[in-house]
Every structure is written in C-alpha cells, then in structure tokens.
Amino acid sequence: MMNTYRRIVLAQRPKGEIASECFRLETLPVPELVPGQILVKNHYLSLDPYMRGRMSGRKSYANPQPLNETMIGGTVGEVIASENPQWKIGDRVAGMFGWSELGISDGQGLRRISADIPASAYLGILGMPGMTAWYGINQILKPVAGKTVVISSASGAVGGTAGQLAKRLGCRVVGIAGGPEKCAYVQQALGFDACIDYKQADWKNAFASATPDGIDAVFENVGGEIFDASLARMNPFGRIALCGMISGYNGEDIPILNSRALLTMRLMVQGFIVTEHPECWPQGLSELEVLVRDQQLQFRESVSQGLESAPEALIGLLKGRNFGKQLVRF
Numbered sequence: 001m002m003n004t005y006r007r008i009v010l011a012q013r014p015k016g017e018i019a020s021e022c023f024r025l026e027t028l029p030v031p032e033l034v035p036g037q038i039l040v041k042n043h044y045l046s047l048d049p050y051m052r053g054r055m056s057g058r059k060s061y062a063n064p065q066p067l068n069e070t071m072i073g074g075t076v077g078e079v080i081a082s083e084n085p086q087w088k089i090g091d092r093v094a095g096m097f098g099w100s101e102l103g104i105s106d107g108q109g110l111r112r113i114s115a116d117i118p119a120s121a122y123l124g125i126l127g128m129p130g131m132t133a134w135y136g137i138n139q140i141l142k143p144v145a146g147k148t149v150v151i152s153s154a155s156g157a158v159g160g161t162a163g164q165l166a167k168r169l170g171c172r173v174v175g176i177a178g179g180p181e182k183c184a185y186v187q188q189a190l191g192f193d194a195c196i197d198y199k200q201a202d203w204k205n206a207f208a209s210a211t212p213d214g215i216d217a218v219f220e221n222v223g224g225e226i227f228d229a230s231l232a233r234m235n236p237f238g239r240i241a242l243c244g245m246i247s248g249y250n251g252e253d254i255p256i257l258n259s260r261a262l263l264t265m266r267l268m269v270q271g272f273i274v275t276e277h278p279e280c281w282p283q284g285l286s287e288l289e290v291l292v293r294d295q296q297l298q299f300r301e302s303v304s305q306g307l308e309s310a311p312e313a314l315i316g317l318l319k320g321r322n323f324g325k326q327l328v329r330f
C-alpha cells in the first residue's frame with residue numbers, strides 16, 4: 001500500500017487563457033480509513049470544458065472551484081481498501097474524486113461500473129458527456145426522421161455521441177469540426193452525412209451545400225460565428241439545444257449576430273445543464289450502455305499520461321488539440 005499520493009489544486013484563477021501556473025501539484029500522506037470509508041485508486045481522470053468556468057470566480061450555474069483545493073473532476077478507478085461492507089477491494093467505481101491519484105469516500109454518490117466495458121468509457125460516452133448528448137437529443141431537440149440536425153464540435157465527446165443518436169432517429173446529420181482529420185472521422189467512423197471544416201476559408205458555402213433544405217435542429221456546443229452560421233439557415237419552428245459555448249470560455253464575448261432568425265423563424269432555444277436532470281440519467285445511461293455494448297455507438301479518446309500532464313491537457317482541450325474524449329491516465 002502506498003504511503004503518499006499526489007493531487008493538483010487550483011493555485012490561482014486564470015485571466016484569459018489558462019496557464020500552468022494556475023495549478024499546483026502536491027504530495028500528501030494517505031489518510032487512515034475510518035469505519036464506513038473506502039479508498040479508491042483512480043485510473044482515469046476526465047477533463048471537461050466546464051472546468052474552465054469553475055476556475056474563474058464568475059457567477060454561473062455552479063459555485064467556483066475553491067482555491068488550494070483538489071481540482072474538480074470525474075474519475076474511474078478501483079477500490080484498494082475498504083472499511084465499508086458494501087464495497088470490496090477490486091470493485092470498479094466511477095466518482096468525482098477530482099485531479100487526484102486517490103479518493104476517499106463513504107460510498108455516497110459513487111457508481112459501480114461494469115467490468116465488460118473499458119472503464120474509461122464511463123467518463124465519456126457512458127458518463128456525463130454521453131448523458132449530455134442523450135438529454136439534448138431526446139429531451140430538447142426530439143428530431144424526427146428526415147429532418148436536418150446540425151452538431152458543432154462534432155468530433156468531441158458530446159457532439160460525436162449526439163450526432164450518432166440523431167442518425168439513429170433517421171435524421172440527416174451535419175457536423176461542424178476543426179480540421180480535415182476530425183471531419184473525416186465524423187463522417188466515416190461516426191456516420192454523419194456531412195462534416196464541415198470551419199477552419200477552411202469557404203466553409204460557409206460548404207455548410208450551405210450540406211444543408212440544402214435548411215436546418216431543423218441544432219445541438220450547439222461552440223457559439224459565436226459557428227452558431228451564427230446555423231441560425232442563418234434555420235427553418236421555421238426549428239429547435240436549438242444550447243449545450244455549450246466553448247468559443248467564449250476564456251472570457252471572450254460571444255455575440256449572436258443573426259438574432260433576427262430567432263423571431264422570424266419562431267425558434268425555440270433551450271439552454272440546459274445536464275446535472276440538473278438527474279431523473280433522466282438512469283434511462284439515458286442504460287440506453288447508452290446497451291448501444292455501446294452492441295457496438296452501435298462509436299467513440300474515441302485522447303489520453304494523456306500521468307497526473308502531472310492534466311494542466312497541459314486541459315489547456316489543449318480548450319484549444320481543440322483533443323480528438324475525442326480527453327482523459328488523463330494514472
């Protein structure tokens with residue numbers, strides 16, 4: 001049994017883009033368990049765009065990440081010591097132990113994870129990002145066969161899943177992603193009907209060609225110019241699931257220039273935070289698990305090695321350097 005473990009705390013709040021100085025790596029002694037507690041060795045940490053918002057002191061839907069405390073984050077791992085009769089050594093568990101090699105818990109809020117699916121999937125397609133895709137598609141957009149659905153950040157953890165779910169409903173699905181490699185993956189591996197590379201100069205023409213009948217539903221992950229391009233092509237009574245606006249997470253303004261379309265096309269825009277809908281999680285996660293087990297849904301991961309790599313990997317995620325779900329492996 002190890003005597004010490006490492007964690008990363010928020011050392012200072014970023015101004016604009018995150019810098020590595022915002023974080024501090026610490027080594028701590030492993031605490032003694034008291035009755036009822038378990039000790040979990042984390043194998044993977046999830047890095048997610050919401051972490052950028054928590055790092056700033058700004059008012060939002062959740063409280064800021066406190067300074068000098070373990071950075072928030074989802075983890076998967078296994079129980080390595082137990083003083084709790086409901087958990088035994090070797091049990092696989094998903095939790096929110098943060099940027100830390102170990103987690104201590106009384107078991108509350110932990111999720112047992114299946115042994116026949118790679119544990120890392122429970123941080124992506126079978127975790128919060130997958131659930132976000134499921135909620136946005138099934139509870140907000142509710143697209144029907146033949147309608148055109150646009151998904152931004154289409155190669156990512158949320159977008160890649162959302163697009164596949166819309167395809168399964170019989171929709172025409174058009175992705176938007178950065179670069180030819182991501183777009184090829186979105187079309188060939190994820191089965192979208194088209195994917196537009198927004199880094200190409202003439203991408204808006206290509207986007208128009210890919211949505212010849214206009215757009216009925218948008219799963220928006222980016223905001224800004226990309227969202228505006230969709231707004232300009234919306235059909236009457238179109239629906240928009242406003243999931244994320246990552247183009248503004250470093251504090252940039254995110255203007256909506258084509259706001260006229262909201263009125264003239266009588267659009268429904270619904271922002272949502274997936275953690276505010278716990279009642280949907282059991283159904284969503286079990287449906288996703290069936291589809292993943294049957295290989296009906298595809299996903300990919302970007303894995304960085306070692307806790308100390310987490311700051312750089314989060315910086316990369318916010319710049320689009322990830323390709324699929326961004327994880328850290330310990």
Ligand SMILES: NC(=O)c1ccc[n+]([C@@H]2O[C@H](COP(=O)([O-])OP(=O)(O)OC[C@H]3O[C@@H](n4cnc5c(N)ncnc54)[C@H](OP(=O)(O)O)[C@@H]3O)[C@@H](O)[C@H]2O)c1
Nearest residue numbers: 049153156157158177178221244245246247272273274320
């Ligand atoms: N509402 C909720 O409850 C909820 C829950 C989870 C996630 N989200 C949101 O869902 C979105 C996707 O999250 P994810 O975890 O699946 O991340 P992801 O899509 O796997 O990774 C982030 C991607 O965002 C794109 N990006 C970054 N900066 C950009 C910019 N300035 N312009 C355009 N694209 C940019 C990059 O892809 P490209 O290379 O293609 O640009 C990057 O790879 C985020 O906005 C996130 O905040 C919301």
